[in-house]
Amino acid sequence: MLKVFICGGSGYTGSELLRILALHDEVEIVGVTSEKSAGIKVSEIFPAFFIYKELKFESLQIEKIKSRADVYFLALPHGKSQQVAAELFQAGKKVIDLSADFRIKNASIYEQWYKTQHLYPELLKEAVYGLPEIYREQIKKATLIANPGCYPTSVILPLYPFLKNKLIEASTIIIDSCSGVSGAGRKAEISLNYCEVNEDFRAYNVAKHRHTPEIEQELGFAFGSSITIDFTTHLLPLNRGILSTIYASMNKDLSTADAIEILRQQYQNEPFIQILPEGEIPGIKHVKGTNYCYIGTVVNPRTKRLILVSAIDNLVKGASGQAVQNMNIMFGIDETKALRSLALSP
Amino acid sequence: MLKVFICGGSGYTGSELLRILALHDEVEIVGVTSEKSAGIKVSEIFPAFFIYKELKFESLQIEKIKSRADVYFLALPHGKSQQVAAELFQAGKKVIDLSADFRIKNASIYEQWYKTQHLYPELLKEAVYGLPEIYREQIKKATLIANPGCYPTSVILPLYPFLKNKLIEASTIIIDSCSGVSGAGRKAEISLNYCEVNEDFRAYNVAKHRHTPEIEQELGFAFGSSITIDFTTHLLPLNRGILSTIYASMNKDLSTADAIEILRQQYQNEPFIQILPEGEIPGIKHVKGTNYCYIGTVVNPRTKRLILVSAIDNLVKGASGQAVQNMNIMFGIDETKALRSLALSP
Amino acid sequence: MLKVFICGGSGYTGSELLRILALHDEVEIVGVTSEKSAGIKVSEIFPAFFIYKELKFESLQIEKIKSRADVYFLALPHGKSQQVAAELFQAGKKVIDLSADFRIKNASIYEQWYKTQHLYPELLKEAVYGLPEIYREQIKKATLIANPGCYPTSVILPLYPFLKNKLIEASTIIIDSCSGVSGAGRKAEISLNYCEVNEDFRAYNVAKHRHTPEIEQELGFAFGSSITIDFTTHLLPLNRGILSTIYASMNKDLSTADAIEILRQQYQNEPFIQILPEGEIPGIKHVKGTNYCYIGTVVNPRTKRLILVSAIDNLVKGASGQAVQNMNIMFGIDETKALRSLALSP
């Protein structure tokens, strides 16, 4: 049994790790931290997780935890994750960091968008961006995984083959993304109250969302040179899920069928990518509670633009499910273990 | 591999069987029917269920299906299920009927509440009421299971030990239940439209819901004599889940702790029943997507009434999950197989 | 123009007063307080209320406000309202208090349920309980109005004629009420976050909700002697509205038609009470955004119990709308002024 430790277990990505790993028969959760809930049973904070009978949240103290597990998931706030990751890394432990701290290779770009100093820039080159569909081989050998952001996962996967094959004009990419409320985290804020979000829909962080540089970095790597995008995020009145609608002008006169074929070629052996047939467009309900990414596409014959629509569950493929997928790959476990659930529908 | 056939696969209980059984590694789905969608692939109607790649819906023709499987789930409308169940039963097949057709032992009571004739009253004594927590031994040997209704499951489980032990006044039972919209089935009706249900909450079928005689029958069996209840149902603006709040005057001066202890004694070895500690009351979010029934209780010291609150997912413990639990029991499979998921929360 | 001042304008009942009074052509809002938002424009906190162009929230200082208006609405927390009400009362001002501070005539019962001392018990006899359908004549002459609670409004109105006419057994009353989330107020609490409430439904404060003594007091006044009830509250995943389902055993053999007639007799001249015909049961969508109370009733012929179902908007008839109705009555304005909107449906 693989020994797993979760740093930060009382937020939505931490609790989602608890939910997913409850069905994983090759791992054992040996500890979970929460500063606010230290000393309290997991099942008291989350009655739905009654199976963790005696497991209690504990305070995060590196010295006390660093010898207890084989792999550490960090579901900590951006900026706080760095040091924990660095110390566990230096202790020779495998670390899967769900924060943004090691996603952006250029420390000064990180500092500019996250308004916090990066204290371990030398570790950035050790970190592997944990998107298995692109970096699977590197993930197998990685010690430190920078688990991708939710929006970036939903954006990079559909665009990747078109950029890699130089089929679209990189300067024309416009990304319109919508996320359920769990993407904002589990915190006490009036703007996240039920009555403030329900029956509302709004754009937020227009032209300044912090996932922008992460998306631009990975799209740039695929394309072979730097890319600047328009990326607008919106808050959906639902719990889970991201839908991204992406526009780009094409370099070549492709049909919708051609575009689908390009996606199918790229992802034909991927267990978690579903390319929909012509005429079908994904919705969040296809992926709710699952690790799948569904992609549909249409080429608008009137404007010659490629339109891509992708759907993921922000807490699963967009965070904790992808983290477990990375763990499975790192430890030679069946990549789909504990991740085969179909969407809870309705 | 156990061969499974689903009659009626395009409604919510049928599709829920497809969802649950996708994770069951000891069964194989050999066929699924739908009159409306006959000839169409399951994955076309339900893109979320892409794994059923080549499986197509077919029309229900007893002669063509009766030799193909070991067990048949009937997710057919009340009244239509009878004949299919009877013919499969006569062909020696195991049948798990999710309709109400074999739940009520007295055919004339069935006919009075369901406004339809019962054509196979002789089969009623063969049918076992599929509530494992009460009838597990009979289920093991059963050929025909009458899978319980969603509301009755949520009501019988909490009341059972108090009636069996004659701790409450049977004539004072009042049941106030609320269900998510999937309980109404998957059909085209303006009253079920999003805009008609969202931001609304209403009582329906007041004093005449058809689950009344089923509840009264099973409570009466537990109590040892007949019982008449008030049972009011309400429509909640959410997809899944039932919460029942139940009131009864007590015969004995019990405390809340006593009431919890009585529930714990009854259900201590049950894998799917969770009795909450004093001060905790269940919510639908504890059980969404799961086969669990959560029960909490309070004795009101001012009125001496027992108040029980239970939560289930109407499509899982209230229908398809309980049906799979029954199948597992009938075939000697681990009772919790394919049913161990924790609640999707949030 | 009547000069109106609102103490506590940044919560949901305060902002609802701003919304309703925007359409009232005989009043002028001369000031509004908020400690958190003092100095900030109303239209900055609530962009939907752009018409209050220059109006700014100010800090509540009695000396500065007590000569500025003819009537003061207090939308302050329980316990904090007392002193403000008392000082304005002593300054000879009309006060409509939306808190619970002056609703309960017996100060020790107030103190027991609200866990706070009552500093002005001598004012309790001055306060008129602001339910116009029962106390209209007293309201006309009142200086201090104790505006009713949301749940009590939804419970007292349907039960009143049956208790007054002694048609039900007072000891058998059971009230099962469900409220939208705005009833919990506008505050930063994880338990009120969108993801915690959406797709969930739970009972809360079982057997100990603080509206219990208010309901018992007014039902007792109607009945002529004291009454003890079971009252259970539930949190609905929607913004606005309360639905109460009420059960009581009858003293007389009434039919459903009789029960409807009793309600009609009582409320035939009331502008805001709608009694539904036999076979119709109200839903929250009938009253959303309005000052109406809809009531439906069924007598269960099998149990001889009276079942009443009532629907109100908790922020309008359950709070701010009723407060404006009281103001209209106190100042001889048409009672329905600014309160005639029909339900926003869908």
Added chain:
Amino acid sequence: MLKVFICGGSGYTGSELLRILALHDEVEIVGVTSEKSAGIKVSEIFPAFFIYKELKFESLQIEKIKSRADVYFLALPHGKSQQVAAELFQAGKKVIDLSADFRIKNASIYEQWYKTQHLYPELLKEAVYGLPEIYREQIKKATLIANPGCYPTSVILPLYPFLKNKLIEASTIIIDSCSGVSGAGRKAEISLNYCEVNEDFRAYNVAKHRHTPEIEQELGFAFGSSITIDFTTHLLPLNRGILSTIYASMNKDLSTADAIEILRQQYQNEPFIQILPEGEIPGIKHVKGTNYCYIGTVVNPRTKRLILVSAIDNLVKGASGQAVQNMNIMFGIDETKALRSLALSP
């Protein structure tokens, strides 16, 4: 009193006319049609509209209705509206048509997108496109109003001044719009069921929505030459509201403040347009239940694109409210009469 007749009163735009006109003190509703509900009282189909006590739905028969009113609102399906409009027009009546039948000046474009023949092409030049912010003077004198579509209203208003002043590259316009479910109408369809829409979000009619030619026509008129756009629509899990996020490359180096100033200049005297200050972006909650259009804007300094975000209530400013606004203008009534409600928030 102006006599008003509503053709098609049982859908969402028809019932919204009933809701809005209930507060209009200069009109009297003399009749309302519904084929499905002919002979039934309005208050029976819509209990929330109890004030229409004796008004019954009737079947639409031109001969019987054409002399009864001064103005006719047509809330009929596309294709069916044409003939009714034509006959009432020929009878000299004022007609406000909420369908698409007279919005598109080129009959062949109409026929191509709506797949139905236009039988009265000669009337197209008589019809005035009922967007008061652009065509107020023509509306004053019009006999036949083509009331704008919901999405077009939300798109044309923010883009208009930028196109009129040639500040953006017309070929780069991308419009990403999201609508609440009432936009799909009130009809029995499984895809509109609560469980199918709730917790889901999907794009639909990608690159082929029928509002495309209407938007292109009006944007083209503003710009002075024809325009082709990308326009993608999505279905939001909420009842009311449209949010459009619009992208275009600029011709000039404008700042966000400049863009706001251009909108303010254009709309400074408009009673129903609110331009938000820098840093504020509208949400649907600002306009729910109201006739307002809120507009916010950001210029992305990294891409030099103009990003416009607009919010309207699809049933009010996007349909019935705008229709009443047009009626007020046509008959010399205060343009804001019956349309002054602020947003129901929360």
